[in-house]
Amino acid sequence: MDKIAELTEQIVKRFKDSGFDVDPKEVSKRLNLLIHEFKVPESEAVRTVTNYLMKELEISREQLVAESPLVKVSDITSPGRWVSLKAKVVQLWDATSPNVSQVGLIGDETGIIKFVIWTKAGKGEVEEGKSYLFRNVVTDSFAGRMQVNINRSSQIVEIDEDIQLPPRELEVVGALVAIQQNSGLIRRCKLCNRTMTKEVCPVHGKTEGYDDLRIKGVIDDGENFYEVILNEDNIRELTGIGLKEARKMAEERLDRNAVLTELKNSLLGRYFRVVGTRGERYLIVREVEFLKQDIRELAGELL
Amino acid sequence: MNRIGRREVARRIFAYEFNRSTHKIESKEEKSPIYVLTPTGMRCNRVFVVGVLLDKEETRPDTNFWRIRVSDPTGVFIGYVGRFQPDALETLLEVEPPELIAVVAKVRHFEGETRSFASLRPESIAVVDSDVRDYWVYETAKLTLNRIKAMEKKSSEDAILAWQIYNPDLEEYRSIVKQALTTILEPVVKVREGREAEEIEEGEEPEELEELEEEIFEFEEEEWDLSDILGE
Numbered sequence: 001m002d003k004i005a006e007l008t009e010q011i012v013k014r015f016k017d018s019g020f021d022v023d024p025k026e027v028s029k030r031l032n033l034l035i036h037e038f039k040v041p042e043s044e045a046v047r048t049v050t051n052y053l054m055k056e057l058e059i060s061r062e063q064l065v066a067e068s069p070l071v072k073v074s075d076i077t078s079p080g081r082w083v084s085l086k087a088k089v090v091q092l093w094d095a096t097s098p099n100v101s102q103v104g105l106i107g108d109e110t111g112i113i114k115f116v117i118w119t120k121a122g123k124g125e126v127e128e129g130k131s132y133l134f135r136n137v138v139t140d141s142f143a144g145r146m147q148v149n150i151n152r153s154s155q156i157v158e159i160d161e162d163i164q165l166p167p168r169e170l171e172v173v174g175a176l177v178a179i180q181q182n183s184g185l186i187r188r189c190k191l192c193n194r195t196m197t198k199e200v201c202p203v204h205g206k207t208e209g210y211d212d213l214r215i216k217g218v219i220d221d222g223e224n225f226y227e228v229i230l231n232e233d234n235i236r237e238l239t240g241i242g243l244k245e246a247r248k249m250a251e252e253r254l255d256r257n258a259v260l261t262e263l264k265n266s267l268l269g270r271y272f273r274v275v276g277t278r279g280e281r282y283l284i285v286r287e288v289e290f291l292k293q294d295i296r297e298l299a300g301e302l303l
Numbered sequence: 304m305n306r307i308g309r310r311e312v313a314r315r316i317f318a319y320e321f322n323r324s325t326h327k328i329e330s331k332e333e334k335s336p337i338y339v340l341t342p343t344g345m346r347c348n349r350v351f352v353v354g355v356l357l358d359k360e361e362t363r364p365d366t367n368f369w370r371i372r373v374s375d376p377t378g379v380f381i382g383y384v385g386r387f388q389p390d391a392l393e394t395l396l397e398v399e400p401p402e403l404i405a406v407v408a409k410v411r412h413f414e415g416e417t418r419s420f421a422s423l424r425p426e427s428i429a430v431v432d433s434d435v436r437d438y439w440v441y442e443t444a445k446l447t448l449n450r451i452k453a454m455e456k457k458s459s460e461d462a463i464l465a466w467q468i469y470n471p472d473l474e475e476y477r478s479i480v481k482q483a484l485t486t487i488l489e490p491v492v493k494v495r496e497g498r499e500a501e502e503i504e505e506g507e508e509p510e511e512l513e514e515l516e517e518e519i520f521e522f523e524e525e526e527w528d529l530s531d532i533l534g535e
Contacts, residue, residue: 175313175435178426218310220313222351222443223312264429265430268405268429270431271435293441299487
């Protein structure tokens with residue numbers, strides 16, 4: 001019986017929050033019937049009663065404030081959940097499809113996540129740097145990463161709080177345990193700077209390209225891993241190989257991959273101290289150096 | 304950084320503890336990674352090891368399937384490198400033991416008829432210097448001590464599970480950590496020109512560890528047959 005009382009209260013409160021009064025007796029009678037007599041699962045019973053009341057009172061779904069749990073960005077780990085979150089708009093990107101009104105990154109103190117506002121949602125636009133309460137948004141996974149979608153039932157309310165973002169600069173000490181694909185001497189499209197494979201840009205097809213030197217790698221400290229991007233300057237500082245040297249190396253050995261092999265030989269398995277800015281997935285490296293530590297002192301502390 | 308299908312962190316563990324990790328954790332969900340639970344309650348799927356490549360030998364002539372032995376101050380890791388690990392194989396073929404290497408490896412778990420054991424399947428191998436080895440020993444010591452503390456508090460599910468399965472003598476693991484730290488504090492004797500003599504330090508290994516290597520060596524024979532069948 002306790003369960004029924006609890007669910008009843010939940011439903012009554014939900015309607016009350018939206019400005020409607022419903023009769024608790026009526027709610028509990030219907031819940032009782034569905035749950036105890038017809039053995040309907042609780043969640044379905046709640047949904048059925050709520051729908052019934054909405055029809056009865058002639059209110060639409062939008063008018064009813066759903067109580068999605070308020071979460072932090074780092075709590076979002078599985079797709080298909082309704083959540084609410086307070087977050088600041090970090091960055092707006094160009095929408096790539098007419099179905100998308102706005103797309104970009106939002107974040108709170110626990111992390112940063114991609115968001116999509118569907119055109120169909122019919123919401124006002126958000127602004128970079130402002131904080132909002134995103135109510136009733138749906139979590140989703142796209143290309144292996146989590147994001148939140150803002151749809152017709154969602155609400156975006158600007159709030160007066162200044163939501164803190166995770167420290168943008170991060171210092172990491174760990175070993176370089178992997179160098180990923182598209183590292184070394186690469187070609188980029190002159191039009192959009194994307195990396196090309198075999199002189200073909202994924203967007204512009206066969207176009208002119210230019211050389212660049214970069215490493216996409218993984219720094220691992222035994223407890224966490226960080227995907228990092230090292231640019232030409234970082235690489236030159238570490239290895240003495242810049243774009244010019246890399247080109248020369250590729251020409252001499254008639255193999256562009258020779259550069260990657262050389263970089264792997266001199267960098268993989270080594271420890272680094274890295275300072276960089278956190279992006280959605282990668283740490284964009286500002287400073288990187290081979291780790292220099294006084295092992296005697298460190299080891300002494302442990303003994 | 305909210306990624307699903309996350310990359311597995313490369314764990315740090317000494318050979319002594321690794322070779323005593325016999326329990327496999329397998330989840331029923333599809334495609335979920337297989338872990339080996341260690342006696343100090345860590346589940347690992349990938350490891351990062353820095354040690355001395357003591358030797359490499361083809362399990363059978365011309366198979367290009369190599370068995371390697373990599374030593375840290377506490378014992379020896381056994382690993383297998385074949386054509387499905389092209390990056391690791393490329394480096395391995397160029398290295399002449401003894402040499403200091405850093406290995407990123409997936410953990411493999413074999414169940415024999417009488418006992419089971421863990422080995423390495425390297426993803427990449429790199430030749431490194433003794434600074435890297437020293438830091439690795441320090442880092443591994445620090446993380447192992449943290450795990451020992453977590454075991455004492457029984458603060459995680461895996462710690463409780465490790466107590467049930469291994470009932471480890473934590474003092475034993477503490478002393479192994481101390482031993483490892485002491486070896487990197489000892490002065491290095493240079494033998495080869497321009498290089499530090501890792502093999503000298505290896506010579507100082509206690510006899511007990513030599514025995515351990517022997518045991519694994521014998522045991523490995525039966526496993527080698529298995530992989531041969533699979534490889535064909």
